[in-house]
Amino acid sequence: MDKANLNIAKLSPIYGNNIGDIMISKCIEYMAEREGVAIKTYDILLREPCSYSQKKKTVALRVHVSAFLQFYIPGLFSLIKKIIYSIKRDGRRYEEITSGYDAVIVGGGNIIMDKMGSDYICRVDSICRQSKSPVYIYAAGAGPINNEKAAKRIKEHASFVSVRDSGSQFLMGKDGVHLNYDPAFVISDITSIERKGGVLGVNVISGCFSRNDLECLAADVASYASENKFSVRIIVTAYPNDLIESEALAANIAALNDRLFVEIMKTTPDIESISKAYADLDFFVGCRMHSLIFSLSHAVPSIGYEWDPKVQGMFKMFFGDFYATSMLYRPGGGISNKPFLGIDIESHASRVKKEVYSQFGQLIKLIKENEK
DSSP: OOGGGGGEEEOOOOOSSSSHHHHHHHHHHHHHHTTEEEEEETTTOOOOOTTTOOHHHHHHHHHHHHHHHHHHHHHHHHHHHHHHHHTHHHHHHHHHHHTTTTTEEEEEEEEEGGGGGGGGGHHHHHHHOOOOSEEEEEEEEEEEOOOHHHHHHHHOOSSEEEESSHHHHHOSSSOOOOOOOOOOGHHHHHHHOOOOOEEEEEETTSSSSHHHHHHHHHHHHHHHHHHHOOOOEEEEEOOOOOHHHHOOOOOOOOHHHOOOOOOOOEESSSSSHHHHTTTOSSSEESSSSHHHHHHHHHHHHHEOOOOSSSHHHHHHHHHHHGGGGGGGOTTTSSSOOOGGTTOOOOHHHHHHHHHHHHHHHHHHHHHHTTTT
């Protein structure tokens, strides 16, 4: 079968408050277009277009209530999710939307997990079992996983499973689980933004910093920016809680040095917004996985706060033998570019992007072969 004749559905997070997830989907669509393959994308949570808007009070209330339940009463949150799943007959909807395709790609993002009551893993399990077309899990993140039976069923029913980091592969079990680079690494190829420089970028994730940690981060950022005569750009890629944390960080930095220029850049669900945020950075301190991937894709020296083992796994995949533990940030430990002296980050980014394209091409080839 010719690639141009393939008819593929894709289930990814494409609506919601996490910009990183949305960008992954756009990167997969970009690569499919390069391969000459038609892809129809559906939101994996079956949300309606524009169902999330920061300006809607009802949405803001829903997000805050959900966050409260996830952090403090995850069991109740999980039960509510199951009830909604049943009422909306989402299992039947998955069966309907996956009918008539040569293949269904599920990914990427951290979708094989059930942390804090999330039902992602149950939905992926349902898609694999109920899809009328072969399912290919592509470059997904895995963990934390409590429902090991669902993870096992995903491996049994999917035609192909790949994850984006070694930690995810360990949780899923290496047998039959491939390791692929995150598709978001190609984001810098999609649009071009002029690099100006002179900016220290920062990204924070809510719920990971104590008050003392946030103050230490602010001190480290203020010190490094002042020493290098950088302005500070705090980049927000998830809402609303990360924005609240970003505002707190900005206030802490201002209290330490009110002469520093500090801006909060709110990214939006489009590629150009991401490029504008990251392309002209001189250095980056990141927390969210995809904030780090975006910066490294743009060949920006970056250190990451290891709030999850997947952060270290991503750095190891990107830098290979050049990886150093000093690329991981600890609040109060200071910020330094020493880990990157003598390292050509541009060449690493180029190598990784070539691998991403190659791996996606191999996936399309596999789908084509299975259709013969």
